[in-house]
Structures are given as structure tokens and as C-alpha cells.
Amino acid sequence: MNIVIFGAPGSGKGTQSDRLIAEYGLHHISTGELLRKHIAEGTHLGKVADSFISQGQLIPDELMIDVLHDLFRQHPEHIAKGVIFDGFPRTIAQAEALSEMLKEYNTEVHAVVGLDVDEDELIRRMLQRGKESGRADDNIDTITKRLQVYHKQTAPLRDYYTNKGSFHPIDGNRTVDEIFDSIKLVFCNK
Ligand code: AMP
Numbered sequence: 001m002n003i004v005i006f007g008a009p010g011s012g013k014g015t016q017s018d019r020l021i022a023e024y025g026l027h028h029i030s031t032g033e034l035l036r037k038h039i040a041e042g043t044h045l046g047k048v049a050d051s052f053i054s055q056g057q058l059i060p061d062e063l064m065i066d067v068l069h070d071l072f073r074q075h076p077e078h079i080a081k082g083v084i085f086d087g088f089p090r091t092i093a094q095a096e097a098l099s100e101m102l103k104e105y106n107t108e109v110h111a112v113v114g115l116d117v118d119e120d121e122l123i124r125r126m127l128q129r130g131k132e133s134g135r136a137d138d139n140i141d142t143i144t145k146r147l148q149v150y151h152k153q154t155a156p157l158r159d160y161y162t163n164k165g166s167f168h169p170i171d172g173n174r175t176v177d178e179i180f181d182s183i184k185l186v187f188c189n190k
Helices: 013-024 031-041 044-053 061-074 076-081 092-104 119-133 140-154 156-163 176-188
Strands: 003-007 027-030 083-086 111-116 167-171
Touching (some): 119 140
16 A cells, blocks of 8 residues: 655644654654755755755655666665655656556555644644754755745645545644544555
């Protein structure tokens, strides 16, 4: 089963992905983590990514889709296992590319779990994470930009996946355990 965990920055996608991996043994693809690894290693991709991430902007679609495509080609076994996509897709173009790529492996996106969290809570969580992890883009200026980008470029995916019948909204303002229980219900009904 391939799941997209969807939500604004700070909505708890990474936390819930960790729980899903522990429970269902899925493979985790977090594009944000992947890019941060490239930045830490100083690769060419890392340098390009850093210039967008530090401004709170999205990496251009063509580049992001190429990165995913390479990952699929290098590790087809991950797709066979089932994947949690965390932070991808973030645009309609990426969503369409994802369906095409999965089709090559005779599979699809089975469910999209959307974590709904109030904006003041998102900001509170990201500022807290910035303090604890030192994550460079968790500062108030970049957070504000990321939220604007989310509303403009990423939020339209809600309607896109709702029209496909695969979107499952979940109240993400609750505790980690309560949210995870709701996500498990989506799994049970699939
Ligand atoms: P995240 O860890 O998912 O919050 O991602 C951190 C940053 O990485 C985002 O603010 C974007 O700049 C970049 N990024 C991550 N995933 C994508 C994606 N699918 N498309 C474009 N940019 C991305």
C-alpha cells in the first residue's frame, strides 16, 4: 500500500510517518529529509536545494520529480514494499508525475491522509522544533513564507485527491496517539 501523508509544514507528517513505519513496515520517503541530507553532504543537489529551502520556496518540479524518479530506479524494492510519501507531492504537477511513476511499477497512491492543524499551532510547533533541532528553515520569516507557499501551491492537492476519492482528512490538533488512531482507521478501511 502506498500512502501520501499530507499537510502544512509543522502538521506532524514526520511524527506520524515514524508511527506508520513502526506499525506497518512501510518504506519512508521524506523529500525534505533527503534534501537536508544532500545539503549536509554539500552535493550539487544540496547546494541548489539550499537556495530554495532557505527562502521557504519549493524546489522546482522538474528537479524534484527527477530526484524521485532516480530513487525509484535505484530502489524498486522500496516500491514493492509499499511507501509512505512524506512531503511529496507538493504540487499538482508532482502528483501527476507520481501517478505516472507508480504506474510504471503497476501500482498507485492508495490513500492520502491529510493532517489538518490550526495555523497558530503550526507556527508554535515549528518554532519549538527550530529550538530543539536547530533546523535552519524553522525561523519565523521562513515559516511565514512556507505557509504562504503551502496555501498557494500545495493546498490545491486536497481537491485534486478528493476528486479521485482518495483524500482522508484528519484532525491533527490532537495528541500524537489520537491522531495515529484515526490514521489506523483509514488503513483498516482500505
Ligand atoms: P519538509 O521537511 O517536508 O518540510 O521540506 C523542507 C523544505 O524542502 C520545503 O520547504 C521545500 O523547500 C523543500 N521540499 C521538500 N519536499 C519538496 C517537494 N516535494 N517539492 C519541492 N520542494 C520540496
